[in-house]
Amino acid sequence: METIVLKFGGTSVGSTDRISAVADLIQAASKEAFPVVVVSAMSGETNRLIDLARSFGSEPNKREFDALVSTGEKVSASLVAIALNHLGLKAKSLSAAQFGMKTTSHFSRAKILDMNNDILFQTIEEGYIPIITGFQGITADGDTTTMGRGGSDTTAVAIAASIKAKRCDIYTDVDGIYTTDPRIVPEAKKLDSISMEEMLELSGQGAKVIQIRAVEFANKYNVLVRVLSSFEPGSGTLILQEEEGMEDAVITGIASQTDQTKFTLHGVADTPGIASGILSPISDEGIEVDVIVQNISVSNKTDFTFTVATSDRPQVEAVLKEKMKGISYDELIIDEAIGKVSLVGVGMRSHAGIASSAFNALADAEINIQMISTSEIKITIVIAEDQVENAVRTLHKTFNLGD
């Protein structure tokens, strides 16, 4: 039987009225293929649970923290099933334990290891629409884990890959992927499609429509993903494998992000293995490092700079303090008042001069660039936080991305 995975984020299931609307969307989708549904917690619920966990003073035990916050998706999964029943459809909520979603035991940042398609297919054969709790799994010992913020997208794409669904529709509160944030640039344009590669770069840079790990999964397992709104009708943005049907735009979009903190280790002795000596203990903690820049060495000393999500700052400081005693540096500089802006486009590969056009435009707008990092299809700059919106507007205009 052909299946389609539908994933609904927190705002899409944010109230019982919204859940009724979601039930209607599932019923409509059931005309295209048999729906398999993945849900997030009702918006606000995860934060409510986190606040409860943190109210005892010390950092909450990780196992219990995950057990606690994972209840949010269980609530919304059952409510969606109840709403579907009300429409006369058969549906069954499946928790990670019931579904057999096995993950690593890295609490709060668990990775999917394996899942049990038998239970899913059996549920479908019995005619029940499965409503699966996103964002969570269980360890081999039966402990509940969570995958970190946005993990429900990854759950949905992983399931779509595993059951070979025809498509994975990610329903959210925006109607697709835009050339940049329409709140910053009102003339930003919705894209009908975007390449997987561009999406990967955009997602990582803060286009918060879909989680980066989900896009990576989709890329790896050839899952066709669509991003669309559960609030208003529309065809959304299709995330295309390869470049089939892509316009040959030089720049597809601009992403920006401000909740980042920059760490600079000034005056590090420039010996082999420094980069991994600094970054390995951080990644061992499961912290994702974003932009990394190492300047060329002057008199055997170098500056090593990286950015992480600001929420990870205390953990990074702890790691730098406790686990990096072998590495000496003159000074540690931490700056939260930074932001990132990224230009993304598959077409960039074949067009020299994009970087210089961008840097010229920013210079004309008197925006000082602190760090630059480039990949084949992306140019990322780190600038002062209060200049991010201006930079996005400037670049959007420079590359004529508006309607």
Place this chain on the structure above:
Amino acid sequence: METIVLKFGGTSVGSTDRISAVADLIQAASKEAFPVVVVSAMSGETNRLIDLARSFGSEPNKREFDALVSTGEKVSASLVAIALNHLGLKAKSLSAAQFGMKTTSHFSRAKILDMNNDILFQTIEEGYIPIITGFQGITADGDTTTMGRGGSDTTAVAIAASIKAKRCDIYTDVDGIYTTDPRIVPEAKKLDSISMEEMLELSGQGAKVIQIRAVEFANKYNVLVRVLSSFEPGSGTLILQEEEGMEDAVITGIASQTDQTKFTLHGVADTPGIASGILSPISDEGIEVDVIVQNISVSNKTDFTFTVATSDRPQVEAVLKEKMKGISYDELIIDEAIGKVSLVGVGMRSHAGIASSAFNALADAEINIQMISTSEIKITIVIAEDQVENAVRTLHKTFNLGD
């Protein structure tokens, strides 16, 4: 290792401050024996979830309803574990699925079949205080069930029986069992101990301190139960096996209850099997029928009256409509404006005249008795709802139960 089961109800874990206080009580109890903890949902949480489930218009699917409301205890179990960690104690929340609490598949009214002591003992051996979600279990298929309101008491007593705990302490928001409700009769007296049998009768009649099924379990498996307050220090009331140490009071206490509805089938043809013909379909639905009275037959017709919890009224009406077509009656009379008052006492057995003293006192107070039902140690009367408090006060005084 000697263990003690501690159960904390909804008000005892009603806020994070209360949960911190509970952690202190667990720490104190750990000096007596190794604690095994059972928790209810935070007060208000179960009602919040029920309201969510009912907001879609139709009666929610029973499987999903249970999956939904069972999240409440998962939240409080994790929070208690986090609070214990904060005190430097090792603790681990265990859900019904993790713990292996197997029940029947009768959703919302499931009965315990079996539990897995291995996991519990392993957790204890590793030095973790187990924090078990009360009120819930799983079916053989892995579906989540709940045991109905108050089921956490049953979970606690069943675990105490299964692991042969030295005692089961039921922490609640009252400091013990009283001769009657102190809100109705201010001079009501706290009992230091009460017999299991009296407790059974009192609990069933609305002394809402401990759930009746839990007392039955305790009775059957010889579990020593104590009821006490988590809000203020005190030794509570011990529920004694047999009558060891009991004063030979004629009447131990008076219970009352007003959330009951009376169904009268007027003019039922008085043929054999009528009572089971009426009651079997109701109990098949898992509805508990309370007082049952059948008057003697006049010209081959009789009146059959029973009471149920008012919350079960819609289900009872549905059963009467759909499943009792073989039974004819002249009229169905439903009355929600009733209340029950029960006199309970082991000493009653050997004292004739208790009933007539009670009925005389009520007559003097101009309280009209609608139904009477008696057992060896209990006399129950059904009267108009607005006369319940007056009846309790009158009887409390008649039998000199005050301080």
